[in-house]
Amino acid sequence: MYLKLATTVEPQIEIDQFSSDAGEVSDQRFYHPLHAGRHLFHEGDEAENVYEVERGMLRLARVMENGRRQIVAFALPGDVVGFPEGNLHHTDCDAITDCVVLAHRRSALDRCNPNPELHRRLTRAALHEICAMQDHFMMLSSKSAAEKIASFVLTLAERIGEPATDGIHVDIPMRRVDIADFLGLTTETVCRTFTQFRKAGLITLETAQKAVVRDLEGLRARAEPE
Amino acid sequence: MYLKLATTVEPQIEIDQFSSDAGEVSDQRFYHPLHAGRHLFHEGDEAENVYEVERGMLRLARVMENGRRQIVAFALPGDVVGFPEGNLHHTDCDAITDCVVLAHRRSALDRCNPNPELHRRLTRAALHEICAMQDHFMMLSSKSAAEKIASFVLTLAERIGEPATDGIHVDIPMRRVDIADFLGLTTETVCRTFTQFRKAGLITLETAQKAVVRDLEGLRARAEPE
């Protein structure tokens, strides 16, 4: 299965206290609500925290001097974002939808103490991330546009799809250009491929952001070559 | 700077005992010589060790069911390979040239004790790897063939090039098809781009494996668009 969007960690430890405002849960972690469009951190920022996504969707991006942009990942609930390089963040991260993230002090990643269990979870998440990124290499380098879009929609369907009688309802909150920059395509190609799938009866599009997967097997068949 | 080939760690801790045969250095680490063409591990193998490259070059690869292959990274001295996912290796790894690698028990990555310093180094290497892979995303998704090859040669030159009066001598021990599978191109395109650079006077090729960078700036100009 390709296109892990980002890194999933083991089931969430139990959180007792929750305040809908940014609230300190303990000195180790605290909740942080985040409105759509707001940045969580920028490339080059001092990395104070790593974040576990509770709700919503985030976008991790890197920009080249000349303006070309790569979406590194879309982060969904359960994913961890903000792994530092040295002391700095090496991507921009902003909220595509309203989000709630759980911030962990960056020290939890660096040191076993005082919370060895959290340290272990975050380290595992980092290792998982490496594996997931390697999957994404396959996606970027050896798949056609149709295979990329099919895989992409399938992953979204598996992770946030809601099964219904008429198919799997999938929210696609990111813009077409984000999908393009994630998959190494152009906006136009993304559009065309969506319409191609729509005309083939694989999906329907209520709006550009609301899709229904009507033929899961058909979509799977397009996700892998042969 | 794009195309970090793999993960560089901090300067090597001092090693006193060295045996040219596979030799236990301590219960935490041991040297492992490896001839060109030999595998260090396979995809799906139980991950017993992570390896620090001392000498030589290794190839990390993933293969899809249908035979398509992605070279995930080329590992050079200072790089770390074999980060596990769960308990398993998720790539094949074999030696392109004769190598010497330093094996660390996988537990050094999982646990702080008994060697917290090593644990910290390996964890950092994993984080660095994430960053390096994100660089490679840019390479794979938003660069032209010429930009990819130029970046690739530049990185090799920086990491293993030997400056001389006539330019920077660079060993390119991997085959063309490996370069192609690394950059998401075909063998033919890799070849053509090399000849194009040769005809433009940017490089010379004594053999397919021995290149001399004659115009560093020219090559840099082709590595980035604009």
Next chain:
DNA sequence: CGCATCGTTGATCAATTTCAATGCCGGTGG
């Protein structure tokens, strides 16, 4: 020496990008 593998080159083809225009929708202000 002959075979096998790898590298190189050429010609054609197909996929995707590019360029251009139009449509759609939500927000804003008259």
Next chain:
DNA sequence: CCACCGGCATTGAAATTGATCAACGATGCG
């Protein structure tokens, strides 16, 4: 309330890049 505006999505046609198909050359090894 409605018209206009701006951003995003979609579609079409042309251009370009890189893939594919095919042949040949070089190199190393049994």
